[in-house]
Amino acid sequence: MAKCPKCGAPISPFDWRADCKNCGINLMTYNMEARLDEDEKKAEAEYEKLDELIAKFQPRIDAVKNTGKKIKEKLKRKKNP
Numbered sequence: 001m002a003k004c005p006k007c008g009a010p011i012s013p014f015d016w017r018a019d020c021k022n023c024g025i026n027l028m029t030y031n032m033e034a035r036l037d038e039d040e041k042k043a044e045a046e047y048e049k050l051d052e053l054i055a056k057f058q059p060r061i062d063a064v065k066n067t068g069k070k071i072k073e074k075l076k077r078k079k080n081p
């Protein structure tokens with residue numbers, strides 16, 4: 001049987017009202033708000049993971065950039081000895 005997400009009162013499947021008769025919250029919007037909250041948390045966690053990934057690869061990216069600079073400098077030196 002379904003339960004009120006706020007007070008835990010059982011909700012009859014034959015009760016089609018959108019409000020909990022125990023605490024009076026709107027079951028439709030309460031569920032929606034809870035889901036949005038969860039989505040936000042998930043998005044935050046994903047963003048944190050991405051941030052960690054970037055932080056992990058940043059030294060390598062910098063290393064590649066530095067190597068590129070060195071190669072360019074070498075080429076310049078070859079052109080203008």
Ligand SMILES: [Zn+2]
Binds near residue numbers: 007025
């Ligand atoms: Zn309730």
